[in-house]
Amino acid sequence: MTPPSSPAQAEVHRPTIVLRDVSKVYRRGAQVTHALDAVSLTIAAGEFVAIVGPSGCGKSTLLRLISGLIPASGGEITIGARRVTKPDGGVGIVFQAPILLDWRTVIGNLLFPVEMQGKPVVAYLPTARKLLAQVGLADFADRYPYELSGGMRQRAAIARALVHDPVILIMDEPFGALDALTREQMRLDLEQLWLTTRKTVLFITHSIDEAVAARRSRRRHVAAPGPHRAHHRHSLAAPTRARWP
Ligand code: ADP
Numbered sequence: 001m002t003p004p005s006s007p008a009q010a011e012v013h014r015p016t017i018v019l020r021d022v023s024k025v026y027r028r029g030a031q032v033t034h035a036l037d038a039v040s041l042t043i044a045a046g047e048f049v050a051i052v053g054p055s056g057c058g059k060s061t062l063l064r065l066i067s068g069l070i071p072a073s074g075g076e077i078t079i080g081a082r083r084v085t086k087p088d089g090g091v092g093i094v095f096q097a098p099i100l101l102d103w104r105t106v107i108g109n110l111l112f113p114v115e116m117q118g119k120p121v122v123a124y125l126p127t128a129r130k131l132l133a134q135v136g137l138a139d140f141a142d143r144y145p146y147e148l149s150g151g152m153r154q155r156a157a158i159a160r161a162l163v164h165d166p167v168i169l170i171m172d173e174p175f176g177a178l179d180a181l182t183r184e185q186m187r188l189d190l191e192q193l194w195l196t197t198r199k200t201v202l203f204i205t206h207s208i209d210e211a212v213a214a215r216r217s218r219r220r221h222v223a224a225p226g227p228h229r230a231h232h233r234h235s236l237a238a239p240t241r242a243r244w245p
Pocket of ligand 1: 057
């Protein structure tokens, strides 16, 4: 790939994520939940951001907003020059459960989003195989998801999220359902992947250990304040941030 030659091009290739006064209110009948209030945040390209906080404080909401999966109730989110209003191929998403299609092989799962978008599958095959190798699944391309362990399935899901070469990888507690040892291994693998690709990674975790590991690895760490506020009002309005040089 040709390196970007101007600051404007660089911003397209390695965009900064900016949230300005973003809020999200969920309404269900008479029940109103203020999930996020006036969140302002800037995440530079290539940062690894761990988002930690108690259940219900708005972590998933924050990532779904940045992914364009749900609209904000107020404020503005931009990724580079693009205002986020819908999902975009520049963002890869990994959820807590791997959500693989059981009737397709591992490589078939990786190529599924490519097929859905009507893109030439053959052109993406080398990328898919390379990604499988990067996540330690080179020998499992033709296996089916039910033949894999939980950790391997989640690795396949991470590879699938990367198949379009997104500049941003968003992960919502991707290792939450795994046992402690597998989780630790996956965290190390993710760190290795990040070091190799230098994508911007936004990573939700319940685990203080994982957030502390992010700190040790000199990555930026955003902590969501707890405990919950009364009246279903939770906020990431003033996240505690620190930069470890
Ligand atoms: P976290 O990821 O930190 O556990 P969430 O972002 O999932 O928190 O949820 C924040 C708050 O918003 C919670 O009170 C949750 O019940 C509420 N919430 C999340 N999604 C919805 C939804 N689709 N409809 C109504 N309320 C929701």
